[in-house]
Amino acid sequence: MQQEAFANTEDFGGPDIVAVPGRLARPGRDAPYASYELARAFDEMFAADGAVRPPYAALDSRLSTLSLEELSRRQQACEQSFLHQGITFTVYNDNRATERIIPTDLLPRIITAAEWARLEAGLTQRIVALNMFLRDIYGDGRVLKDGVVPRAMIFGSKHYRREMRGLPVPHGAYVNICGSDLIRNESGAFVVLEDNLRVPSGVSYMLANRDVARRAFPAVFRSMNVRPIEQYPLELLATLRSLAPFHEDVSIAVLTPGVFNSAYFEHAFLARQMGVELVEGRDLLINDNVVYTRTTSGLKRIDVIYRRIDDDFVDPLIFREDSALGVPGLFNAYRAGNVMIANALGTGVADDKAVYAYVPRLIRYYLSEEPILDNVETFLCREEKSLNHVLANLDKLVVKAVGESGGYGMLVGPHASQTEREEFAAKVKADPDNYIAQPTIQLSTAPTFVGKGVEARHVDLRPFILHGAETKIVPGALTRVALKRGSLVVNSSQGGGSKDTWVLSQ
């Protein structure tokens, strides 16, 4: 069905893509960029003077030969493809039907080899330091004794798991799967916005987007030496296997909350791609401190669990006793080393938004290196000076609760009403330790097809980092797009979409 939709758009026989670097497309005047606005933000495709940046030259050439009708057809084909594959996402706090397809944009976002090399080095450095930090705070606590990070911040964190103290994890790797959020700031540099160390999701959209963009622009794709990402599921499998090195035939399962979870599509997708079991908590049971899954032919032992449920819910015996999703006794089997869990429990303490502010210091502390990737400037409300600054500048800042994710519990100062700001200020004053603030950042913009042409929309970048016996980053990422003009909110739960990310090999 999808192939048919694309069949008449194939440009195999078309002219070779001729890249003309530096062609002036005059965004804002020429089709299809007639309403393309270059503003304060860094634009991925156009330099400030309107010249097309070299990596986008081939795409630009192709776009200039396609009619809007043709682009629309290809865009619809992309959406059809997502719909047919069931690539959906659930939006909460919405009384209407909650299952939606992720809007996808057919225009790829391009990252050069040099940019990627820097990202790869920076992300590797970061995940190594964060894992050392986790091993430290669940072990000797050297970083606390040395006063680099305040103890109250760790022990007061709702994601700190005392049960993990003194418990060894394979390779010292607590975070095995990480999905960091980066943005490109106004000067064009990538900075880290958040480290998602608990149950990061979205990798299935990265893979699905590749399918659609490659079909929408096959010749451009072929001409550009885009690095492949299709191996991600196998790399994930290898990472999970490396957690149980002493087993010859490692039995792995993906533990999902269930079909009603927003990311269930991804859980099923990854399990299928890896060829491993997809299980819910109720499919598992513990006997004599070993984890089994119930199968039609009896119990089958599980050695490694890639869990997609939060720490709190993993084991009702140890954590939230009202958890219906977890497996009673799982943590003790884990403690005994009879099963490995990825990510390890208690990683959330390191992606707390307050700890985030300390990551550059942690890199220097553990690795004696300067951070390759910068953080976004962050004000910790627990520090009185910062708190006063934050309260005085609420209209300019984004304020976030430290333990939350997904745009919950936050205030976007410039877009909030006076009342909203006052209400939020009261919350911050009541519990300053729980809040941080950052300046509103102009996320970079990338060309996005909007029906009547190609316009600039804000984007971020989420690469996926695997860390077991070694660190691996598949050369790709999920680029999320704020589809509303001017909007900085890329969250899929709040009307964001996504697009393919092409990492060039040279």
Next chain:
Amino acid sequence: MFYSIRHVNLFRYSAPVRESVMELRMQPRSEGPQTLRSFQISTNPRAQLYAYTDHLGNAVYHFNLLREHEELRIEAQAVVEIGAFPELPEKLDALEWGRYNSYNLHDDHYDMLGHSKFARPSPELLSFMTIADLEKPAGDPLTALRHLQRTIYDSFEYKSGVTEVHSPIEVALEQRLGVCQDFAHIMIAIARGWGIPTRYVSGYLHHKGSRDRSRADATHAWVESYLPSLGWVGFDPTNNIAPRERHIRAAVGRDYADVPPTRGTYKGGADSELSIAVSLEPTAAPVRHEDFLKVARPMSATPPTPSMPERLYLQQQQQQQQQQQQQQ
């Protein structure tokens, strides 16, 4: 001297249940003046027991029972020797407050300073502190804690049945009634508010005469506060006494939630009923208990919880945030 302790938990289910999983914190600790001389634990139906030491140094046993059962009996027997306790001074010097610094305090102390599930400030607690003039500690830390112990003892009446195992301290604070667990949590919350690392102790009390308010033949709870020049020092706000030779320590934690003697789950739609029997006798040397089990009202054990209903199951599936929607 020696004490012989027998502690039985009997769970009865209204219909057969299966896949019971349990964790037990019933083994007396062996440290300081208290030495564990012998310990046995058994279950009926029989189960393979596993054990580990948690990060607080408590011995934890755990087991599972796959097959159907209508009753589960857990019996622990221990012989404990209690040696001489060091004499506590009348008071400490006022400089003791200054010793709460990073030279003297370690991670384990800091962890006993924060809020925990049952020991946290609330308007009810603050109002009690105002009325009882406990907003600021009076005198050196030892004197202040003794005064706090006495104030709780004087302000609350011991009454079982008003609060439950899972009651927040507000219930006791509103009615000025409660049991050892409530008094311990109140004392912990106030002492931590003063900056004194304070922890919960679950254990047993050998009763002597009628002066003790807590019930004989039951588990007991009190607190320990950290004094830099003395170490962890016990306080029993239920009986207004300093825990010494009669108090047998089983487990320590931030509050009750860290150290219930039994904690478990099972599958099946049945209700459970828990009976607890404790007997505690001084003994010249380790002895065997005869069948003199005295059954007391369950006071400080968590009954196992049945599996959650489907509605909750669906709701929780949706709550898992998946770090999907991070936002700038």
